[in-house]
Structures are given as structure tokens and as C-alpha cells.
Amino acid sequence: MAVARRTSRDLRSESRLIVVRALLAAGESTRNALAEDTGLSPATVSAVVGDLLKYGIIAETGLLNGAVGRPTTGLRANPDRGRVVGVYVEDRYLEATVFDAGLGRLATVAATAAEPVADADGVIDWIAATLGTALERAQADRGDVLGVGVLLPGGMQRPVKARAGAPDAIWLHLDRLRDRLGLPVVVDNPLKAIATAELWLGAGRRSADLVTANLGVGVGAGIVQDGAVVRGATGTAGEWGHSLLAFEGRRCQCGRRGCVEAYVGIPGVQRTLAEAAPGHPLAAGPGDHAFIEALAAAADAGDPAALAALERTADYLGAALADLVAVLNPEVIALTGMTGWLRREHLLALVRRRVLEDAPGDAAAGLAVELSDRSGMDGIAAIALERFMRDIGLVTTRVLPAL
Amino acid sequence: MAVARRTSRDLRSESRLIVVRALLAAGESTRNALAEDTGLSPATVSAVVGDLLKYGIIAETGLLNGAVGRPTTGLRANPDRGRVVGVYVEDRYLEATVFDAGLGRLATVAATAAEPVADADGVIDWIAATLGTALERAQADRGDVLGVGVLLPGGMQRPVKARAGAPDAIWLHLDRLRDRLGLPVVVDNPLKAIATAELWLGAGRRSADLVTANLGVGVGAGIVQDGAVVRGATGTAGEWGHSLLAFEGRRCQCGRRGCVEAYVGIPGVQRTLAEAAPGHPLAAGPGDHAFIEALAAAADAGDPAALAALERTADYLGAALADLVAVLNPEVIALTGMTGWLRREHLLALVRRRVLEDAPGDAAAGLAVELSDRSGMDGIAAIALERFMRDIGLVTTRVLPAL
Incomplete structure (x- = not known):
């Protein structure tokens, strides 16, 4: 699409949005804290808070006692x-x-x-x-x-x-x-x-360059660069699940071969299990949410094939995330979706290790790879x-x- | 990095930059044509042109006779x-x-x-x-x-x-x-x-979402999204050459295995030739600019191994570019660097075909893949x-x- 231009009116509107986001993320705040959180001037915050109060988008919560000085008026998004x-x-x-x-x-x-x-x-x-x-x-x-x-x-x-x-x-x-x-x-x-949720309510509070990697039966990414969700020319940006992990590798449900999703999506995890342990009881049946939970439970119970399949998946996932780091250099990767299996610390550590190993140069030096509950x-x-x-x-x- | 805020002063400054870019790209233009090209209001263009004339950044070129109406004053960037x-x-x-x-x-x-x-x-x-x-x-x-x-x-x-x-x-x-x-x-x-050059002087004139894929001994991408060069959190965005083409594939000079660069960089092309035709005279020696020119010349002269290596490379390149399309959904991919071998129309057609085949959904439907002479x-x-x-x-x- 063509380059969008901004006007002074857009700036005021942008500031309102920034303040609403900061309040939603903070729960409760004050004018001074909002100025600090957002980088907007205290005068701008005051004006914007006035607008938002007038329209009932935010509400005052009474006097808060700060660490120093006199009490200040608390603010929050107005749920009512x-x-x-x-x-x-x-x-x-x-x-x-x-x-x-x-x-x-x-x-x-x-x-x-x-x-x-x-x-x-x-x-x-x-x-x-x-x-x-x-x-x-x-x-x-x-x-x-x-x-x-x-x-x-x-x-x-x-x-x-x-x-x-x-x-x-x-x-x-x-x-x-x-x-x-x-x-x-x-x-x-x-x-x-999902990228919007993370930007408004999650890692977006501390970083303007982040990626959400959504894991499930399908796999995809939400990209935030310089504080804005990346959409691409026709709105399809983020189809990381259909970027290459392995040239001429596994057939993906999309028709192409070797996609990230064919390895990291839940049916891909089942295929990894089936390749290593063809007779495993979990290797047949639907590759769905219940499968991945059962696989993780089996690994917890000491099933070596289940554990190996999850470790292999963590390795694939780390390699695939490293590609996002190479191309986009985010400060945070938030893993969302069906991430229950990654709540085992050693599996998440495997993911992180592979990302660090595979990312070019020091692109991943300051990177956080974390789980997030935020959803679409x-x-x-x-x-x-x-x-x-x-x-x-x-x-x-x-x-x-x-x- | 933290989210950058904008002020009204930034807007005026941004408009100046937009007008200078438009003039540099157009060569010669007029106030009216600049307003049309940039989407800025005629009043803004007039004010900005005044600023730029005052500082000598642009110059008037005399009266131009338009298709209709009275002559208008021409403008250009001031080379002197x-x-x-x-x-x-x-x-x-x-x-x-x-x-x-x-x-x-x-x-x-x-x-x-x-x-x-x-x-x-x-x-x-x-x-x-x-x-x-x-x-x-x-x-x-x-x-x-x-x-x-x-x-x-x-x-x-x-x-x-x-x-x-x-x-x-x-x-x-x-x-x-x-x-x-x-x-x-x-x-x-x-x-x-390179991304900046393409944004100012090339495809950026018609699209705000573009990618430059720079080919040579090394391989990398410049990313423009929504009219701005994507830098990432620490400035390393664009290292597409070190994203995966083939999991556990060829060893890359960066130390990792399977990087795009190991297949699409010039030494990678030589390796493709050497794998298919180990005794080929071009399969030994430095994998440099002279090699790829010699390989292309050999292909032109009917050498089937040389032709096959270039066709295979075009296929790799298309698959690797499709990953950029999946993740970023650009409107234009400008191929820059040592692209002499791609000036054979059937090779560029192979690249385009593979991009279209591999890109998810209709992400590549409106995509232009073209050669560009613009440089870093x-x-x-x-x-x-x-x-x-x-x-x-x-x-x-x-x-x-x-x-």
C-alpha cells in the first residue's frame, strides 16, 4: 500500500491510544506515572487524560498515596x-x-x-x-x-x-x-x-520490537516492529509457519514441502514421534491438543520416546525461531497458543539454546524467549x-x- | 528499543524529507506534481519547498510547459x-x-x-x-x-x-x-x-512494503515496511542469508548448517556445480564474482552442467525468497548485488515461478520480483x-x- 501520511490531529489521537494502552497494561496508574511509562510530556498526558475522562474511556479511582509527596489521583481504564x-x-x-x-x-x-x-x-x-x-x-x-x-x-x-x-x-x-x-x-x-495483544498488554510495554510465535495445529507469527504491527502489503505478513525449515522436507498441509509448521505444528510433532517410534500408542490418532498434552504427560512419566519427540521438537522450534531473529532481530519472542508442553523448563531451555546457537552474530544476545498467555x-x-x-x-x- | 514518539515538528521535518526523496527520484518535478506524488497537501508542499529552496537543498529550473494550463516552475534537487x-x-x-x-x-x-x-x-x-x-x-x-x-x-x-x-x-x-x-x-x-536506496530512488516510489535481496558472496535482505527501513532491536534485521533453507544442510561460512547463503551465495553456487559435476573446470578456484560471470557465460555457450547449476540456484533462490514473502508479504522484491547471471530471462522466470509456488496462500499474488541496479x-x-x-x-x- 502507499505510504501513509500523518497530521497533527493524528499525533493527538496517537497519544490518546498510547495512554489507553498504558493504562490497560498497568491496571491502575497516575498522570505522572503515565508520562514516565509512555515518554509523552506531562502536559500532553494531562490533556489526553482530560479527553479520555470526558468520553468515559478511563475513570479516576480516588487518591493514591505515592512513595513521596502528596497523594495523587489514580486512573484506570473504565470497565463500565x-x-x-x-x-x-x-x-x-x-x-x-x-x-x-x-x-x-x-x-x-x-x-x-x-x-x-x-x-x-x-x-x-x-x-x-x-x-x-x-x-x-x-x-x-x-x-x-x-x-x-x-x-x-x-x-x-x-x-x-x-x-x-x-x-x-x-x-x-x-x-x-x-x-x-x-x-x-x-x-x-x-x-x-495476538501481536496486538502482546503489544498492548504484554511485552510491548518494554519493547517496541517483538514477535509472537503462535503454536498449535497451525503455526504462525505476529510481528511488531518499532511499535506497530507489521501487516505487509496485503495483510498476510506473519506466515512464518509456511517458511522453510527443510528444503524438500516433509509435506505440509498447505501443499508445500518443508514448512516450519510440518515440524513444529502439533501434527508435525506426532510425525516426529512416529518417525522415531512407529509403534508408539500416541503415534496414531488425531494430532490435536489432546495429543500434545498426552505426549507431555508421557514424557513426564519417563517415556523415552515421548521425551525424545518433544526434545526434537524443541530443537526444530529453536532453529525456526532463529530465522525470525535473523530476519527481524526482535527483543522479545513471546510463545503463545498451545504451549503447555513448553512449561517444562528443560524443553524451553533447549529452544533458547538452539535460538542462540543459530541466530546470526549477536542478533539474539539480548533476546528474551518467553511463554505468554495472551491470545488472539x-x-x-x-x-x-x-x-x-x-x-x-x-x-x-x-x-x-x-x- | 522503546517506542519513538512524534511531534508536530517531526511532521514538518518528515514532509521535507518526503519532498526531497520525491524530487531525487523524479529528477525534475513541480509543486503540483510533488503534491500528487507524495500525497501531501499542495499547501504543505509549497511551505516545504520554500524551506528547501531557502537552504539550497533544491533549486528552481525555470518554467515548464505542462500538458494543460499555464507554465509552472520546475524544481529539482540542487546538485551544486x-x-x-x-x-x-x-x-x-x-x-x-x-x-x-x-x-x-x-x-x-x-x-x-x-x-x-x-x-x-x-x-x-x-x-x-x-x-x-x-x-x-x-x-x-x-x-x-x-x-x-x-x-x-x-x-x-x-x-x-x-x-x-x-x-x-x-x-x-x-x-x-x-x-x-x-x-x-x-x-x-x-x-x-540498499533498502534506503530502493526506498528513496527505486521501488519505494510505488510501494511502502518492499524487500531488497542482495546477492553476492554473502547474501542478505533490506526490509522496508510501511515506508520505513526495518532495523530491529539492535540493528541486525535483514540477515535472511543466515535463515534456514535446509535443516542440517550445507555448512555455512557463519558456522551454522543449512543457511540460505550456503546455497544462494556465490560459493554456494559453486558448490551446487561441484556436487553435480565434480570434475567441471569451474568447480575449483575462488567462488567470486569472476566465477559466477564465467558460469553464466558457460551456460550461454551451451554447457549443460553450468546451466543446470544456475537453474538449481534459481530454484533455491525462489524458495528462499518465498520465505520473505511468507513472513513479510512485500509488494516488491528488488534483487540487487551481483545479479548479472539473472539477466537471463528464463532464470529470472524460474525464480519467480518458485516464489509463486512456495509463497503461502495468495501472499505473492501481486508481488513483483525484479532486478535493481541500486547499491548500498x-x-x-x-x-x-x-x-x-x-x-x-x-x-x-x-x-x-x-x-
Whole structure:
């Protein structure tokens, strides 16, 4: 896309966003602490806080006693400003989470379908019903909903017939979804949403150059450079799972050979186990979340084949992450998604060692590789909140690929 | 690094830089055409043009007759504003190029040393002497030099003993170099400089998301995202040559196995030839520029082994570029460096085909893969010019990793 220009109005709007992010990440803060955290001048923070108070986005929490000097007024994001809803859509799985406006989770409803739901009307009905249930569960009025964020995988995957399903139906019929819900709807890719969550609420507080590596059945990266989520020319940046680990190596579900995902994605882990121990009881069956948990439990119980498969996977993962370090030189890699198996310290240490060994020069010298619980759902809620701030004129900068 | 904040003053400065870039790329233009090219308002362009005329950075060229309406005043970068010098430093090779302030090349002097020059005093003497010769050749006064840009490879390579040489000596003694030359000196990595050249003078005119893939004995990438050169947390972004092509594949000169550079760098091409045709006359000897030219000539003359090695290399290159597409989703990949062998259309077509096949989804659908003559020398001259504009207060934004 063409180079975006900024105006003075954009700067004020950017500062508002920075202050909201800092408050959401801090929980509670003060004007002085916000100025320190954000690098904005105290005068700018004061003006911006005034704007945000006026629109009810943040609230005062009373007097706080600091370490020195007189008490100052505490500030926090105002959870009662309204509700935002995050929705995650797959062919046979749907999840809706209601957040307060401070991005606290209030209720989650998950639904599964026996058959893939692929036609647009069916998907839209399904979303509307699940969202309704989630709002009930959260005791939230529809009138309080500031916005809905929809996480749509696909739209950027190799289009093969077997994958054309619910997500694709939504990409094609956003207007109908919006009309049906009667609410502002924003859409983004899970990788970008996870990066947004980490930028707003996680490692983004201490670094402007970070990568989220999302692990699961599929594998992908969210990239933050210089404080902004990298989207690429057509919004598909971050498909690290479909970069090469091994030229002419294992066949990937995307059709190509040798992709990172074919080694580090959960079905890839199962294949690593099957290659080394073909008769292993876990080597057959679905390569899903339950498999990786069972494999980790088996390793804990002293199963050498299970342990070897996880160690081999940690090695693959470290090598694949080192490629992100070579190309992007981040300060933090946050591992997200189905990372339960990495909660064994020696496995995470293997990942870190391989990253350090393989990264060029001293590119990984100051790098932190850490686990993170932040999810695409947190990120899409943040994006929906940002969209709301834009709707009421508090934020003017373009941030969204689709709305 | 921490998130950078912008001020209104930065915006004015950014607009000046945008207008200078647009003029350098266009050669000659008008206020109206600049407004159209840059997306800035005509009023902003007028104000910025006024600033730049006042400081002599640009000049009026007289009245131009447009297609319609009355004649308008032409504008161009003012070559007579002064001179900038680009310097490229290797252990045994030094090059100094004098540019006018419109980034036109006036003279180049190259020097080689029989032995590697590694001590700081020796390197500094060598640079001072070569720069002096180049200024003489360009009939340029030292007093006219606005700045010197030094391209330093290394500083971001795996530090092995054999590589500690001239570039490292300079990284460690920048202050002494500056004192000795008595001129403003700016330093950058060749990959970032090539990206800057492409952004200012090349594909950056039509796209804000591009990658330069620099091919030679070494291999690396320059990344531009959203109109800015990606540097990473510690300035080492772009080391694509040391990302994986083949897990546990060929040994790379960096010490790791399977790097892109071990397949796509010129010594890697020679190895591909040697693997398929061990007794081939070109399979022995230095894997340098002369080798790849000879290989291409042999292929032209009908040597099937030479042709096969180049075709295999094109395939490797396409697969490796597809990884950049997966992770970064650029709109343009500009191939720079020693790309003479790729001027055979069928080889470039093989590269493009493999990129399209391997890139995930439709990430490469709108991608242009093209050859570019722009070099790090053009980029470092641009950076030195930008540094000069900063010194005189025309540009305030931080752009440089070292000075």
C-alpha cells in the first residue's frame, strides 16, 4: 500500500491510544506515572487524560498515596464504559467472549457443530446465537456493546477446497454479519490480533520490537516492529509457519514441502514421534491438543520416546525461531497458543539454546524467549475497543485492514 | 528499543524529507506534481519547498510547459549544494565514491591491499587517503563535502577470528575516523543502505512494503515496511542469508548448517556445480564474482552442467525468497548485488515461478520480483545527505543507528 501520511490531529489521537494502552497494561496508574511509562510530556498526558475522562474511556479511582509527596489521583481504564465481544470462527467451532471496557473477561461461550458450517447464512445465524448466549451469561445488554471483533483464520491460507468454510464465508459477507448483529464489527487475522495483544498488554510495554510465535495445529507469527504491527502489503505478513525449515522436507498441509509448521505444528510433532517410534500408542490418532498434552504427560512419566519427540521438537522450534531473529532481530519472542508442553523448563531451555546457537552474530544476545498467555481473543477485543474510540472521534489513525 | 514518539515538528521535518526523496527520484518535478506524488497537501508542499529552496537543498529550473494550463516552475534537487562521499570498507578492499547533492555520481576510487588491514590507524589512514584521491578526481573541495557515509559490513556477523578486520576496527573507532577526516561521518550496514536506496530512488516510489535481496558472496535482505527501513532491536534485521533453507544442510561460512547463503551465495553456487559435476573446470578456484560471470557465460555457450547449476540456484533462490514473502508479504522484491547471471530471462522466470509456488496462500499474488541496479553506495550517500539535512535543522526525526 502507499505510504501513509500523518497530521497533527493524528499525533493527538496517537497519544490518546498510547495512554489507553498504558493504562490497560498497568491496571491502575497516575498522570505522572503515565508520562514516565509512555515518554509523552506531562502536559500532553494531562490533556489526553482530560479527553479520555470526558468520553468515559478511563475513570479516576480516588487518591493514591505515592512513595513521596502528596497523594495523587489514580486512573484506570473504565470497565463500565461498556462491553466488547470477541468472536473466533472455525468451520466447526465458534467461541464468543464478552469483555468489559477494561478488557477484563466476563463470560465465554463455546459451540461446536457436528458438520462444518460453510454457508454464509448458517454461519451468521450461528454467530448471532452464540453471541446472544454469551451476552446473557455476562448479564450484558446489547445496548452496552461498544463493538464486536471477529477473529478469522483463513483468508490468507492457500485456498484449497477442504478449507473453504465458515471463515471464508464471513470474509465474503461482512456486511451481512454487521447488519444481522446491528453492532459495529471489526475483523482481523488471529496472528495480527495476538501481536496486538502482546503489544498492548504484554511485552510491548518494554519493547517496541517483538514477535509472537503462535503454536498449535497451525503455526504462525505476529510481528511488531518499532511499535506497530507489521501487516505487509496485503495483510498476510506473519506466515512464518509456511517458511522453510527443510528444503524438500516433509509435506505440509498447505501443499508445500518443508514448512516450519510440518515440524513444529502439533501434527508435525506426532510425525516426529512416529518417525522415531512407529509403534508408539500416541503415534496414531488425531494430532490435536489432546495429543500434545498426552505426549507431555508421557514424557513426564519417563517415556523415552515421548521425551525424545518433544526434545526434537524443541530443537526444530529453536532453529525456526532463529530465522525470525535473523530476519527481524526482535527483543522479545513471546510463545503463545498451545504451549503447555513448553512449561517444562528443560524443553524451553533447549529452544533458547538452539535460538542462540543459530541466530546470526549477536542478533539474539539480548533476546528474551518467553511463554505468554495472551491470545488472539484479547487482541481482537483490544482492536474492537480501538475501533470504538475511532467511531467516537478519539482516534483518527487508520489501524484496521477490514471493518 | 522503546517506542519513538512524534511531534508536530517531526511532521514538518518528515514532509521535507518526503519532498526531497520525491524530487531525487523524479529528477525534475513541480509543486503540483510533488503534491500528487507524495500525497501531501499542495499547501504543505509549497511551505516545504520554500524551506528547501531557502537552504539550497533544491533549486528552481525555470518554467515548464505542462500538458494543460499555464507554465509552472520546475524544481529539482540542487546538485551544486555540495558533495557527499560514500565509502565501502572491507578487510582488503576500499571504495570511495563522490556524489553531488542530487546523488549523481562524480567519481569512484577503488583500492585493494595485499594484506588485510585490521588495525584502526591503518584503516583510518587508508580511508583518508582514498577519500582524498576520490575528491581530487571529482574536482571537489573538501569544504564542499556535506558529509561522509561509511558502509560497514560486519558488526552484525557471527564474530569469528578470521573476520575481525577493517570493518570491525572502524565500528570500534568511529570517533577517531571523524576526527581524522574533519567531516561529518555517518555509518550504516550495507543491507540497510540498499533498502534506503530502493526506498528513496527505486521501488519505494510505488510501494511502502518492499524487500531488497542482495546477492553476492554473502547474501542478505533490506526490509522496508510501511515506508520505513526495518532495523530491529539492535540493528541486525535483514540477515535472511543466515535463515534456514535446509535443516542440517550445507555448512555455512557463519558456522551454522543449512543457511540460505550456503546455497544462494556465490560459493554456494559453486558448490551446487561441484556436487553435480565434480570434475567441471569451474568447480575449483575462488567462488567470486569472476566465477559466477564465467558460469553464466558457460551456460550461454551451451554447457549443460553450468546451466543446470544456475537453474538449481534459481530454484533455491525462489524458495528462499518465498520465505520473505511468507513472513513479510512485500509488494516488491528488488534483487540487487551481483545479479548479472539473472539477466537471463528464463532464470529470472524460474525464480519467480518458485516464489509463486512456495509463497503461502495468495501472499505473492501481486508481488513483483525484479532486478535493481541500486547499491548500498547510493543508499549511504542518501543517508549522508539526510544527516546533513538534520545537521542544518531541516530534518528532526531520528533515522540513524550510529553517527
